[in-house]
Amino acid sequence: MNDEVIMRDFDAFRKLVGLDELRLERLRVAGEWLRPKVAEITDTFYERLLADPTTAAFLDGKIEHLKKVHHTWIEDILSGVYDESFFVRQIKIGKAHVTNQVPPLFLASGFSILRVLLFDQIESAAKLNQPDTCPRCSRALGRLLDACQFLIDRSYEQDRLNRVSKATGMSLPLIEALVMLKQQPG
Amino acid sequence: MREELIQSVLFDLNGGSADIEASAIISTDGLTIGSALSSTMDEARVGAMAAAMLSLGERTATELARGDLEQVMIKGDNGYILLIHAGPEAVLSVIVRKEAKLGLVFLDASRAAKAAAGLL
Structure with missing residues (x-):
């Protein structure tokens, strides 16, 4: 599974979840007033992760660097520019997570925490009747985060296939052929 | 043309021994190049599965310092499956009855694998 295949699958995913121009426009609106809160969101995000001893142990000694990377990523998420290079960057982020051996559980938990933090911000803004608050921004943001997670997850899947290939000597097309075999009853 | 020649190698192999039930030439990626299988x-x-078994056999032979792989043989209650390289990019898979005289089968299969390799 190369990047081209990932992007093809991703296009299908994007259509299925309805991440279309209307939703992306809502994201641009949300991004406008969420961007000043990125530092706060990043700090809270890592506070939550550090509250758990397992993730805290994994993050030990890396926090300051990771905060900078995370800050840049959230700014990218809220940038309002969602062209192909944006989604290709998500694939690269996935590869970096695999290289740094971030457990998939941490990644999924991180996405979950981030969704809650961002949705809370949108909800608070709506309660305060802030101008430009878009009531459907949360849904659009949720779709975008799902799309990013989809792309990042594929890197983990690719890594597992590469490991099987290396261990068994089977080529990736052969492993794919085995995966695609029709299931037999029993 | 090449496809027909490969097919004829398989038909000759199956026809030359009552012990051979079926055979196929498969790429190392698991795609069938030619086959004479039952319906x-x-x-x-x-x-x-044949390509996977050959890959595993090769890797196991290397890991355990057994040199280059010559063949993989699987024995079940109902007979045998023999896998032999047919050149560097293909596998000959032969499905054999349980009562088979294996010496003859090995000989015929090796010849067929060489013939098929020459055509690929």
Whole structure:
């Protein structure tokens, strides 16, 4: 599974979840007033992760660097520019997570925490009747985060296939052929 | 043309011994190049499994310092499956009855594998 295949699958995913121009426009609106809160969101995000001893142990000694990377990523998420290079960057982020051996559980938990933090911000803004608050921004943001997670997850899947290939000597097309075999009853 | 020649190698192999039930030439990626299988056998399944077994056999032989792989033989209650390289990019898979005289089968299969390799 190369990047081209990932992007093809991703296009299908994007259509299925309805991440279309209307939703992306809502994201641009949300991004406008969420961007000043990125530092706060990043700090809270890592506070939550550090509250758990397992993730805290994994993050030990890396926090300051990771905060900078995370800050840049959230700014990218809220940038309002969602062209192909944006989604290709998500694939690269996935590869970096695999290289740094971030457990998939941490990644999924991180996405979950981030969704809650961002949705809370949108909800608070709506309660305060802030101008430009878009009531459907949360849904659009949720779709975008799902799309990013989809792309990042594929890197983990690719890594597992590469490991099987290396261990068994089977080529990736052969492993794919085995995966695609029709299931037999029993 | 090449396809027909490969097919004829398989028909000759199957026809030359009553012990051989079916055979196929498969790429190392698991795609069928030619086959003379019974109607109950799924070509895609046979292909993928044979290529997988050969890859595993090769890797195991290397890991355990047994040198280059010559063949993989699987024995079941109902007979044998023999896998032999047919050149560097293909596998000859031969499905054999349980009462078979294996010496003869090995000989015929090796010749067929060489013939098929020459055509690929």
